[in-house]
Amino acid sequence: MPYTSHGHWYGPGTPTLPTPQYRARCGGTRMCPVCSREAGPISRPKAEAPAPAARIEYACRFTAWTNTDGIEKQVVKYDFTGTGDPGLSEARRMVADTRVWQPRQNLPVDAVVVSRPVPEWTIVNDEEN
Numbered sequence: 001m002p003y004t005s006h007g008h009w010y011g012p013g014t015p016t017l018p019t020p021q022y023r024a025r026c027g028g029t030r031m032c033p034v035c036s037r038e039a040g041p042i043s044r045p046k047a048e049a050p051a052p053a054a055r056i057e058y059a060c061r062f063t064a065w066t067n068t069d070g071i072e073k074q075v076v077k078y079d080f081t082g083t084g085d086p087g088l089s090e091a092r093r094m095v096a097d098t099r100v101w102q103p104r105q106n107l108p109v110d111a112v113v114v115s116r117p118v119p120e121w122t123i124v125n126d127e128e129n
């Protein structure tokens, strides 16, 4: 009887009888994490991958002065602010602050929020010979 403990059919084929007496209004195998887990990978929609927002990291990119060997030089810096929505909020705040002090230091007002996707971790096979 391939029904989840919430009473939702997850196939294959057409539902067998008898149908469960109890059936939760949880959204079934497409919406409910319990039903989805019990149904396994077969009926899980591929579109429901990890939330993309948590896998983007943000930074504030800006031009600043640096002093090496007594020579003032302008360099592009990246201040990493975090991942997901908190990282984006912090990057926006930092850009606003930076755009205030850049003209005071005779710098171009060029602070912007930049982002990039965070790649998955990969297992390194350290094979001994």
Ligand SMILES: [Zn+2]
Binding pocket: 004, 006, 024, 026, 027, 028, 032, 033, 034, 035, 036
């Ligand atoms: Zn359920």
